Amino acid sequence: MSANEERIILEGIAAGDTSVIKAFYKKNYNYIRRYVLQNSGDEADVEDVFQDALVVIYQKLKSDSLDIDVSIRTYFYAICKNLWRSRLRKKRKLIINTEVVGLSEDSEEPFTKNMENHDREHLYRKYFITLSDACKHILNLVFAGNRMKEIAILTGYTEGYARKKKFECKKSLLEKIEKDPIYHELKITSEKES
Amino acid sequence: MKRTQELFEKIEGYLAKKLSQEELSAFEKEMAADPELKREVEKHRELHNVMSDKGTLEFKEKLQKISEEIKKEQSKSNVYYSYWKIAASIIIILGVGTLLWSSLIKTNDLSDIYATYYNPYPTEDITRGDSANKLNNILKNYSEGKYDLVITELSESSSVSASEQLRLYLGNSYLNTGKEQKALLEFQSVPKSSKYYEDASWYNALTYLKMGKKKKSLEALNVIVQFNGIYKEKALQLIEKLKD
Secondary structure (H helix, E strand, O other), rough: OOOOHHHHHHHHHHHHHHHHHHHHHHHHHHHHHHHHHHOOHHHHHHHHHHHHHHHHHHHHHHHOOOOOOHHHHHHHHHHHHHHHHHHHHHHOOOOOOHHHHHOOOOOOHHHHHHHHHHHHHHHHHHOOOOHHHHHHHHHHHHHHOOOOHHHHHHHHOOHHHHHHHHHHHHHHHHHHHHHHHHHHHHHHHHHHHH | OOHHHHHHHHHHHHHHOOOOHHHHHHHHHHHHHHHHHHHHHHHHHHHHHHHOOHHHHHHHHHHHHHHHHHHHHHHHHHHHHHHHHHHHHHHHHHHHHHHHHHHHHHOOOOOHHHHHOOOOOOOOOOOOOOOOHHHHHHHHHHHHHHHHHHHHHHHHHHHHHHOHHHHHHHHHHHHHHOHHHHHHHHHHHHOOOOOOOOHHHHHHHHHHHOOHHHHHHHHHHHHHHHHHOOOHHHHHHHHHHHOO
C-alpha cells in the first residue's frame, strides 16, 4: 500500500469517515475472521475484536499517540490478535498448541499492559449501544455532565421522571455488562491486583 | 446490596464531589466497611469515565452501523448468488435431460448429433475501424441467417484473408448453405497461432461431422482435446457420442 493510501486510511479513521472505514472493514474483515474462527472464536467474537481494534486505533490517533513504523494493516492485525489472545485467555480456552493456532507469534508491539483496561472499556461501549434510544439519550446527557434540571428540559421529562429514568437506564447497562462472561474474568483479575 | 435510585444518586454525588462534609465522611466509612459498595462505586466511576469520551462512543456506534450495512449488502448479494445457483441448476437439469433424451432415442445418426452440437459462431459487436458500418451490416445479415448475402459480401472482400474472425463467419455461412468443402477451407486456413484457432478447429470438426466423415471428425476433435481449451469438454462429450 502506498504512503498516500496509508494516510487516507488513518485520516479517515480519525475523522470517522464512513466510506473509508467501510472500505477498510470490507478489505480486512475476512483475514481477522479466519484468525479468530480458527482460534476457538465465533462470529460475534470476530466482530467485537475487529471493532475494538479499530476503536484502539481511533483513540491512539485522537490522542496523538499512534507511532508506527509498519503499515496500518500490519499494526491493525497485531492489535486484533492481541485482543483476541487476551480474551481467549480469559475464556480459559487457550490452546497451548502454538503451532496449530499460531498464538505465540510475536507481534509488533506489546499491548498486554493496557489490555485489561481496554477490554473493560469496550464492554461498556458495546452494551451501551444496545440500550434503547431513550436510555442512550438520557445517559449521554448525564455523562456529558448536564444537571438533572437541564436534562429534564432537554428531554421534556419532569425532573423526577428524568431521575428515575436515569437510574433505570444505568442499572440496566450495568446488568448487561455484568452478564458478559468476559466481564467476570476482568473483575477477578482486577480484584487480585488491588 | 440492592441497587436503588437512592444508592445511585449517593454514589453519583460522591463521584461529583457534591456531598456535604458530613455525608462524605459517613459514605467513606460505609465504603470501608462494605467492599461490595466500594466495587459498585468503582464501577460507576469507570462507567462515567468511559462514557464521557463521546467521540469514541460515536465512533463505536458508527462501526456498528457500518457492520450492519455490510451484512445487509452481503445477504443481498447472497440472494443474487442463490438465484444464479437456481438458474445454473435448471440449465444443468435441462442439459442432462437433453443428453438422456438423445441417448434414449438412440439417435446415433451423425447429422442429429451435428444438429445437437452445432451453434453458429456468435457475432460480437464490432464498432471500431473504418469499415465498421459495412462490417456491422455483414454481421447483421449473418445473425439473421442470411448466409448467402454474407458469402457474397465476404468472399469478394479482401479483408477476409486479413481477419481470422471473418473466416469463421464466412465458414459458418458456407456450412449453413450446404457448401461444406468451402467451409473446411476457411476453417483450416486459420493458423495455429491465431486466437481463433480453437474456434476454427471446433467448426472444422463439426463440418466433418455434418459431412458424415466420422473418422475425420474424431481426428479433429482429438486436436481440440490436445489444445486443452474451452472446447475440450464439449469435444470429449462429442467423442464419447461418436464412439457409441
